[in-house]
Amino acid sequence: MEEIVRFLLEHPPFSQLPLLQIQRIASAVQIEYFGQGVQILTQGGKPSSFLYVIRRGSVDLLRERNGVVELTDTLSEGECFGYVSLIQGKPPISTVRAHEATLCYLIPAALFHQLRRDYPPFAQFFARSITDRLEQALQQRHATAAPELFQTRLRDLITEPLVTVAPDTTVREAARRMREAQASALIVDLPPYGMLDAGSGIVTDRDLRNRVVAEGLDHQTPIAQVMTAPAITVPADSLVFEGLLKMIEHGVHHLPLSDGGQIIGVVSYRDFLRLQSHNPLLMPQRLARAQSDADLRAYTEQVTATVGGLLDAGARVSDIGRAVAAAHDALLVHIIRDAEAALGPPPCPYAWLVLGSEGRYEQTLRTDQDNALIYADNAPEDAEPYFAALAERVVEQLVRCGFPRCPGNVMATNPQWRQPRSVWQNYFRQWISVPNEEALLQTAIFFDHRSVYGSLDTEASLRPIILRARDNRIFLGRLARAALRQTAPINFFRQLVLERRGDQRGLIDLKYRGTAMIVDLARLFALEAGVPDTNTIARLRKSANHSSLSETSAEELIAAFELIGLLRLRWQYQQLCQGLEPSNQVEVDKLTPLERRELKEALRAVAVAQRAVAVTFQTSLIA
Structure with a gap:
């Protein structure tokens, strides 16, 4: 039973369940062996009485349509089948046949339904698409995040009262107002007034020192002459991490926060430092x-x-x-x-x-x-x-x-x-x-x-030329063919295709046969759609439904890009900490079973997108 518990703990959705519940499942599991070619479930036949979890081996999913039997998928270790029939209480929608000698854990229907009732995440797992599964994998990692960065809202950092002045207020009066409120910044309310985030200026204590005192300005100078406008604002409900990035990107020390189009407060560099002083x-x-x-x-x-x-x-x-x-x-x-x-x-x-x-x-x-x-x-x-x-x-x-x-x-x-x-x-x-x-x-x-x-202004100089590429089908076709030079390293049976020679045996390159393929696809879709962004995720999101890229495929590629990129970066950082030169070549055997499964899902999404591009742009016909 300990072996069953260990195995289930490594594979979703069981890995999300309490240990006592997994032990209960393990005690109820039946173990069954199926020889190669054995038909386990039959399309249109008797409804399934079990949830099947593949312990070792693989199975083919076959579906008959109009008298033609098609292989729709191949499942391997850690994956489940039979749940559609269990949930619907109807005959299986596919025939399941052992692709090779296969060992399965069989979980009784009554226990499966009880787990679905008692544990919503368990139930949701069996109702999700590939996008949702990849997204959940990222969410699980994100859930362990430092709460200060990824769970705290910027509005929760506000400690100073909001000080506002009109643009003709003197710098002397503005400084007095800031001192009385013990505020390190004030907002200059510009016409048409109403504290609109799109039309406000900001003056900080640093501005008063550098632009007024150091320059010897008259104290009657209007505050509008020393303000920064328009102020860089962010929504008050943004996460602390988003605000931190905005502050670094723009080189500012104060961020006005907006809610409903109006400024409601200001957070400062000191507020971030107070929250997480150890962050580099x-x-x-x-x-x-x-x-x-x-x-x-x-x-x-x-x-x-x-x-x-x-x-x-x-x-x-x-x-x-x-x-x-x-x-x-x-x-x-x-x-x-x-x-x-x-x-x-x-x-x-x-x-x-x-x-x-x-x-x-x-x-x-x-x-x-x-x-x-x-x-x-x-x-x-x-x-x-x-x-x-x-x-x-x-x-x-x-x-x-x-x-x-x-x-x-x-x-x-x-x-x-x-x-x-x-x-x-x-x-x-x-x-x-x-x-x-x-x-x-x-x-x-x-x-x-x-x-x-x-x-x-390079945007005005170069970007219009790039955007006109959408009208050149020869260029887009050649670019599509170039984007398919590297194919996703996963075969039809959802098995990872690894290097087989020399010192690279058993490795997979997560850059050139992972993230780089998605980068190339995103660039193609962006040019096809006339999207000016350079960021891969922005390109995919904005190109969806405006190019040959569907919204579903875009979300799958985004999730795959995040997941493959995270695996690659973790691997490289581990090497760096060990004093090694970071490499894109990952030893698959050193990935956890869950990571291998997630990688397969991600690469499968890339393979599907590549096949669609090959058909859309007819790359096989391009010389």
């Missing part, structure tokens, strides 16, 4: 005080440590990617400003672009650099040597911070990727109009860009 993301002042290479390197090490903390806290991999992107962006801006201080002001407007995973907000651990630089047309003659020197300073400083140079030389130090706006526009037009192998490779890198620093 709450130490941006360390970067501001950095004076040496060692200080900057310490900051990047701190960001890496944050990844481990967020993993332990139960964060989703998409949340971790956003947090790391915000922290790395702050570092990059600091480095670029230092370079500008050394070289003097730039001779013309420009923008520093980050590419690939960083451009998608999906970089987690430190990887090699992918960046580029775009500057204004008709720039003065000294622009190119200035930006060449700037790029070398920035890239070299990033190297000293632990970000290696790109092996493919996709960096702003490469003159090819440091060009005026018109040259970049021609690059993008050429990649779309002549989609050869090289163009498709560049598409995968440069279409996933975003600007981190600089005044040049």
